[in-house]
Amino acid sequence: MLWVDQYRPKTLKDLHYHEGLSQRLKSLAASGDFPHMLFYGPSGAGKKTRIACTLRELFGPGVEKLKIDQRVFLTPSRKKLDVNIVQSNYHIELTPSEVGNYDRVVIQEILKEIAQTQQVDLNAKQRFKVVIINEADSLSRDAQAALRRTMEKYMSNMRIILCANSTSRLIAPIKSRCLLIRVAAPNHKEMKTVLEYVAQSARAGKIPDEAAEDIVRDSNGNMRKAILVFEALKMQTPDLSGPLSIAKPDWETYCHKVGDMILQEQTPQRVMDVRAKLYELLSHCIPPTIIIKTVAERVVQGVDESLKADIMHWAAIYENRMRIGSKKIYHLEAWVVKVMSLYKHFFYDMDMSGFEDGF
Amino acid sequence: MAANFFSANPSTKKLGKEKERVVDPNLQPWVEKYRPKTIDDVSSQEHIVAVLEKTLNSTNLPHMLFYGPPGTGKTSTILALSRQLFGPDNFRTRVLELNASDERGISIVREKIKNFARQTPRAQTVASDGKTYPCPPYKIIILDEADSMTQDAQGALRRIMETYARITRFCLVCNYVTRIIEPLASRCSKFRFRPLDSSSTTTRLQYIAATEQVAVTPPVISTLISTSSGDLRRAITYLQSAARLSAASIPPTEITARDIQEIAGVVPDSVINGFARTLGIDVPAGVDESGDVEMADAPNGSLRGFELVQEKVKALMREGYSASQILTQFHDLVILHPTLNARQKSNCALIMAEADKALCDGADEELWILEVALRVNKAVA
Ligand SMILES: Nc1ncnc2c1ncn2[C@@H]1O[C@H](COP(=O)(O)OP(=O)(O)OP(=O)(O)O)[C@@H](O)[C@H]1O
Ligand SMILES: [Mg+2]
Numbered sequence: 001m002l003w004v005d006q007y008r009p010k011t012l013k014d015l016h017y018h019e020g021l022s023q024r025l026k027s028l029a030a031s032g033d034f035p036h037m038l039f040y041g042p043s044g045a046g047k048k049t050r051i052a053c054t055l056r057e058l059f060g061p062g063v064e065k066l067k068i069d070q071r072v073f074l075t076p077s078r079k080k081l082d083v084n085i086v087q088s089n090y091h092i093e094l095t096p097s098e099v100g101n102y103d104r105v106v107i108q109e110i111l112k113e114i115a116q117t118q119q120v121d122l123n124a125k126q127r128f129k130v131v132i133i134n135e136a137d138s139l140s141r142d143a144q145a146a147l148r149r150t151m152e153k154y155m156s157n158m159r160i161i162l163c164a165n166s167t168s169r170l171i172a173p174i175k176s177r178c179l180l181i182r183v184a185a186p187n188h189k190e191m192k193t194v195l196e197y198v199a200q201s202a203r204a205g206k207i208p209d210e211a212a213e214d215i216v217r218d219s220n221g222n223m224r225k226a227i228l229v230f231e232a233l234k235m236q237t238p239d240l241s242g243p244l245s246i247a248k249p250d251w252e253t254y255c256h257k258v259g260d261m262i263l264q265e266q267t268p269q270r271v272m273d274v275r276a277k278l279y280e281l282l283s284h285c286i287p288p289t290i291i292i293k294t295v296a297e298r299v300v301q302g303v304d305e306s307l308k309a310d311i312m313h314w315a316a317i318y319e320n321r322m323r324i325g326s327k328k329i330y331h332l333e334a335w336v337v338k339v340m341s342l343y344k345h346f347f348y349d350m351d352m353s354g355f356e357d358g359f
Numbered sequence: 360m361a362a363n364f365f366s367a368n369p370s371t372k373k374l375g376k377e378k379e380r381v382v383d384p385n386l387q388p389w390v391e392k393y394r395p396k397t398i399d400d401v402s403s404q405e406h407i408v409a410v411l412e413k414t415l416n417s418t419n420l421p422h423m424l425f426y427g428p429p430g431t432g433k434t435s436t437i438l439a440l441s442r443q444l445f446g447p448d449n450f451r452t453r454v455l456e457l458n459a460s461d462e463r464g465i466s467i468v469r470e471k472i473k474n475f476a477r478q479t480p481r482a483q484t485v486a487s488d489g490k491t492y493p494c495p496p497y498k499i500i501i502l503d504e505a506d507s508m509t510q511d512a513q514g515a516l517r518r519i520m521e522t523y524a525r526i527t528r529f530c531l532v533c534n535y536v537t538r539i540i541e542p543l544a545s546r547c548s549k550f551r552f553r554p555l556d557s558s559s560t561t562t563r564l565q566y567i568a569a570t571e572q573v574a575v576t577p578p579v580i581s582t583l584i585s586t587s588s589g590d591l592r593r594a595i596t597y598l599q600s601a602a603r604l605s606a607a608s609i610p611p612t613e614i615t616a617r618d619i620q621e622i623a624g625v626v627p628d629s630v631i632n633g634f635a636r637t638l639g640i641d642v643p644a645g646v647d648e649s650g651d652v653e654m655a656d657a658p659n660g661s662l663r664g665f666e667l668v669q670e671k672v673k674a675l676m677r678e679g680y681s682a683s684q685i686l687t688q689f690h691d692l693v694i695l696h697p698t699l700n701a702r703q704k705s706n707c708a709l710i711m712a713e714a715d716k717a718l719c720d721g722a723d724e725e726l727w728i729l730e731v732a733l734r735v736n737k738a739v740a
Binding site for chain 2: 172176324
């Protein structure tokens with residue numbers, strides 16, 4: 001088992017950071033009138049861990065006995081959908097975005113089913129069951145609408161916990177029905193504490209301060225990533241001495257290469273080359289938003305200060321269009337062309353001004 | 360060992376529709392516990408309540424369209440009205456509720472309505488609870504969350520409404536009246552539910568707090584009002600979780616305005632001010648701030664220009680604040696700023712409007728907060 005999983009806190013009081021929040025969750029779990037909730041925050045901040053701890057507070061260790069199932073749903077047009085479901089006697093967890101636009105079917109079926117069955121375990125600490133919906137920010141509008149009245153009508157035997165990176169893609173009536181719980185990324189100090197705890201638990205010896213510092217800086221608040229990197233480094237260099245080189249994931253290196261290609265040459269041929277690379281990334285299921293952000297951040301590192309804001313501006317514009325439009329590649333490519341043109345003009349204008357000044 | 364979630368265990372009892380209602384109120388979140396039982400209980404929407412009161416004493420009811428933002432009492436009002444018209448016994452046979460969670464392909468809707476409208480209503484006015492109900496000679500069909508119905512389905516609904524006009528009344532409920540097609544909307548009396556005003560919200564919250572024996576101070580109430588912007592459901596949820604928290608602390612403490620802000624996801628002033636300062640807006644250290652800490656991991660001092668702004672935005676995003684919340688608070692700071700000139704403020708407002716639109720379209724939060732930051736930075740330079 002990986003360290004991230006093995007040393008994941010199990011109860012609210014084991015959680016290392018955001019003590020105030022843990023206290024709040026504990027007090028909510030202690031009364032039978034627990035509300036629907038929406039956990040949000042950056043990835044790797046520990047939302048899922050915190051949800052699992054809250055469940056445990058609500059139901060006791062029984063929630064840890066998990067069963068993984070694959071269920072088949074039928075769309076109105078008789079198409080079969082496979083959905084993976086994790087469940088215990090007290091809760092069920094699913095990621096409806098797995099089935100794209102058919103997520104409404106899944107939500108409807110599952111919720112109705114649960115809403116209409118009573119808790120049969122007479123010793124259960126709560127009368128309701130909990131439904132955890134992951135990646136709630138990618139739920140379609142229809143699926144969100146389907147949740148609305150269900151959340152009210154079946155409140156006596158069901159509670160919903162939504163988990164999302166951001167709240168802006170959720171419709172207002174859903175936000176109105178949940179208690180919003182913000183889970184901030186841990187800060188550097190908190191991350192180091194967690195790393196030390198993991199090192200100690202894994203009997204991995206003390207983690208040198210510099211190494212911890214490097215790992216934490218590299219992970220940008222993502223606790224999961226930090227622990228994964230820590231474990232990988234430990235495998236490579238058991239004493240974690242000397243300058244560490246933290247390997248970047250392949251897709252990131254690849255995105256950086258795309259960024260460099262854009263700056264090396266601005267020609268139609270280069271656009272074609274870049275496009276092939278972008279396709280490659282998309283076909284490996286790297287989300288287009290991540291692609292445009294990673295490439296843009298690389299590009300701005302290599303250009304003059306006066307161009308940086310422009311490049312990010314167009315990244316914001318094209319990312320937005322990508323969301324509304326249907327073909328991601330068009331907008332990615334349009335942005336690449338835009339950046340090339342900005343960059344080229346920048347040099348061209350410099351030359352011109354040079355001429356005007358009589359050089 | 361208990362049956363599993365989906366196992367067809369015979370002891371897994373299907374809940375009868377009537378059964379659902381009998382729930383220990385102490386196990387219900389307050390929003391449900393304090394859902395208005397009669398239309399008199401409905402706060403704030405006086406005009407609507409007055410009109411509906413009249414229908415209780417007449418045999419007629421128009422088709423209706425309720426619209427307004429979340430948590431303003433639309434669903435509660437129609438449910439309460441229906442219950443008052445028909446009483447508990449006849450409710451099931453006289454009122455059909457269809458909402459967005461039901462399969463709403465138009466053929467299914469048509470079928471359901473057909474079946475429902477078929478049996479002719481018979482009046483039986485004295486109910487099992489000993490009360491008398493008007494039981495007017497029609498049935499009510501509630502189409503809740505009607506704005507998520509497709510245009511086609513709405514079009515077909517027109518015909519259905521006509522076909523059964525004699526014995527059914529429709530009540531369409533939605534947030535956005537513009538999403539209801541005109542021919543449908545024009546057949547209904549429209550009722551606009553407004554965000555709750557502060558005095559009705561205060562009264563309702565104080566009533567709930569008193570019933571639950573929770574002490575609330577005026578600053579707490581006013582924070583509840585300002586953070587819930589007219590959505591009573593949200594205000595009640597905040598109040599309840601604050602109450603749970605304060606009761607659980609040892610020793611029990613009073614609810615504070617700060618608790619409410621925290622629960623409501625309000626960004627601390629110190630954070631917004633710090634953001635503004637990074638962008639070159641002059642913000643004197645206020646009194647509010649003294650107690651707050653600066654964001655952890657503030658950008659390191661050697662950064663300048665673009666990189667400084669970028670780092671600041673990243674730090675803000677790590678804190679997980681919702682982009683629209685940041686935007687709202689930052690907007691207020693800029694617009695009310697004592698020394699920025701009108702031109703600078705207009706430019707900033709323009710940028711924020713664009714960002715708001717993009718965020719509603721589902722654009723990336725970090726990219727757009729950065730966009731706002733960079734352009735505001737330029738606008739105030
Ligand atoms: N005007 C009101 N008077 C009293 N309570 C209200 C009022 N509006 C909302 N509430 C409270 O908020 C809860 C939700 O209200 P309701 O379901 O009527 O909202 P809605 O307008 O249908 O919202 P949505 O558009 O999200 O469906 C109620 O259970 C009640 O506790
Ligand atoms: Mg409603």
